[in-house]
Amino acid sequence: MRPRLKGIAWERVGDELRLVYDPRDQLILTDPDGTVEKLIGLLGEGGRTVAELADELSLDEADVRGAVAAFDAERLLEDGDRLGLLEPADAERYFSNLAFFESFSGLDRSREDLQRRLRAAHVLVLGTGGLNSNTIPHLAGLGVGAMTLLDRDTVEPRNFARQYLYRQDDIGARKVERAAAWVRAFDPAIEVEAIDADVAGPEQLAALIRRIGPDVVASGIDRPNRIDLWVNEACVRHGVPFVRGGISVTTGTVWSVNPGVSACRACVPADPSNPDDFPDPDDPALASAIAANRLFVSRPTVNRGIGPVAGLLGAFGAFEVLRYLTGFEPPAYAGRPLTIDFAHGCATSQDEWPRDPDCPICGGR
Template sequence: MLTDAELMRYNRQILMPQWDIAAQEKIRAARVLIVGMGGLGCPVSLYLASAGVGELWLADFDTVEESNLQRQVLFREEDIGCPKAEAAARQLAKVNPHVTLKPLVRALDADSLPALLADVDLVLDCTDNFSTRDAVNRACVMAGKPLVSAAAIGMSGQLSVFHGQGDRPCYRCLYPEGDAGSATCSESGVLATVVGVMGTLQAHEALKCLSGVGVPLFGKLVVWEGESSMWRTLAFRRDPACSVCGNPEVSKS
């Protein structure tokens, strides 16, 4: 049950006709795993913590570098050399003391992900390499957990919500032959505001999934061209021949 302090803190959300105390209590009870605390993971965690998600697990094996400060908005110069997950947890604790923060300073793979996903309600993929995305997607399908995924490069970004259950497609349904956007920020560059936009939208989709308010982007890919500020929404279907969610040994469906 929400305390008086929490009711005051989240007052502007609770005042919304479609978002009541019950919705706030749902996100307060939720555990969320954020994979990658870089340009996307920083705004994702900042808004989820501010909104009142009860427990955030922050996974990243990397340390803060000077080049990160241009876009990874949680970090400061004094954080250089520190593990990103721990530095992010310190900053987020100042944002909202009501949120439980669990930094995970290690790389996640196919062996470690299943145990983690058994204890969370939703996963956000904030990484920038296909192998990790593929492993996270496979683990989410196995666990039956929704996956909010975004990518940002240069001045453009993509966003979708995957599941791999019922008629909801997984990441592999969209990219059966590998990640079409496999270039990384370190190779191609990225404008700071682009990861801010896409990370904020990721947090928005996560709140919809956790609260039951609104319609998440299952089976839809949102593409943003930042140079022209144009949006496109593309529909896609679950692939019955998908090597992940179409495999009965992986999918529960």
């Protein structure tokens, strides 16, 4: 291991050093004799082991090791031995990705390690319409190595309000084929499989998951009504994280299921739109909510997902997929749905799904 300082600025103020990597944070260190500043300078040059650093500074190796551990705890270091391993073309292709990942790297994982995790990843994308037509380009830009796309629809003129994968010449074409062609044209290194099919039930999804072995499932399918429960069951049974986004009138939601860790979709209180789930509610507020939802679902479904709405939900969903694939930070929406209020300045909030120990899908995990 050869610890190397990240792109950090520092200055001396009397007997103290001020270090800044992110302008919202700063680290103040006492350094009356300049030893810490010398260490920082050597770490900035990189290429030295802890023993070599100690030798140049005439310090005990244990003391230098402790200082390196303290800097690493502040996420100010990377292991130089884990850097510079990408091919020059890949380093250029993922330049911005690597700069972003630098903020979340450390001695245990470099920015290049996080990028390699993406290149080795496989995402199953259910639906290539409004939501995922915005998620797919983000995944391609990040450098996800393989995608399996599933959709059953054709491109229609009404899609152009929010689905930018498609062109006028694509009208009447099968969406999944055109979406796959877009990915291949964007980055030929990404392996893409297109599946032109509907989703018939959890067994079909389970068979698909077993065949392709995805690392994450990103779903944007709205029909049939129980589709989320089907995807949830297949993913939880096979231990595959599941990311979902959608819109209801003026409210957008993004959530995920981390099997064995978070509550799953089947843990959520029953669907207020389904009369069979609440035969005789005693809570007046709940009864009122159920009545409102029953009225709402009795109306014809209208897709209100304009471009900025689909783009915002697709970006939040892609970020959650990124968390699962790289581990740069823990999943943010696992059992904690993010709600976006498009009628009030896109204000966001989060609620907690209580985990049901008796859940028929995840209760025994």
